[in-house]
Amino acid sequence: MIKKYKHIDLCTPIDKIEFGQGNDIRIHNAFRFYEIETVLDLCKMSRNAFLRIRSCGVRTIRAIEATLADYGxxxxxxxxSIEEYQRYHSFVLTDSEWEERRYEIAKEIYLNKFSDFSKESAELALMAADDFIGVLKKHYQNKA
Known part of the structure; x- marks a missing residue:
């Protein structure tokens, strides 16, 4: 069975990530010590670097590794490895992310193509967005 990971942009600020109750303060203090600001910065850090910090022990490192593992x-x-992750995850979207894109596309089509703002026009915009999303999904699945 293939494990499906959550998607995360490597430029995400590290303060947006939760490492589990009781770990966050200690971990975020360690991040400040090493000036780790993004997920990418964290992925480049060594395990041993964290062990050099007095408040970081094996349990803290395991919490960091477990959280990172959730994202692959x-x-x-x-x-x-970082390039491969970015390339692969630029093609992988969750169902809710596809749905969000679908509505963004439909909205753009509706606002730019139709001037009558009728229900029929909205339905046509959604159908066009569905077609477009179908093409995008096929394209991205072939690349992954």
């Missing part, structure tokens, strides 16, 4: 990431990632 880990500590001490090299440039090649």
């Amino acid at each position: 990431l880990e500590l001490e990632m090299d440039e090649k």
Whole structure:
């Protein structure tokens, strides 16, 4: 069985990530110590670097690694692994992310193509968005 990971942009600020109750303050203090600001910064850090901090122990590192693992990431990632992650995850979207894109596309079509703002026009815009999303999904699935 293939494990499906959550998607995260590596430029996401590290303060947006939760590492579990009781760990957040200690972990975020360690991040400040090493000036880790994004998920990408964290992925480049070594396990041993955290062990050098007095308030970081094995339990803290395990919490960091477990959270990163939820996203298919880990500590001490090299440039090649980071590039592969970014390339793969730029094609992978959750159902809710596809749905969000669908409505954004439909809204753009509706506002730019139709001037009567009728229910029929809205339905046509949604159908066009569905067609477009279908094409995008096929394209991205072939690349992944």
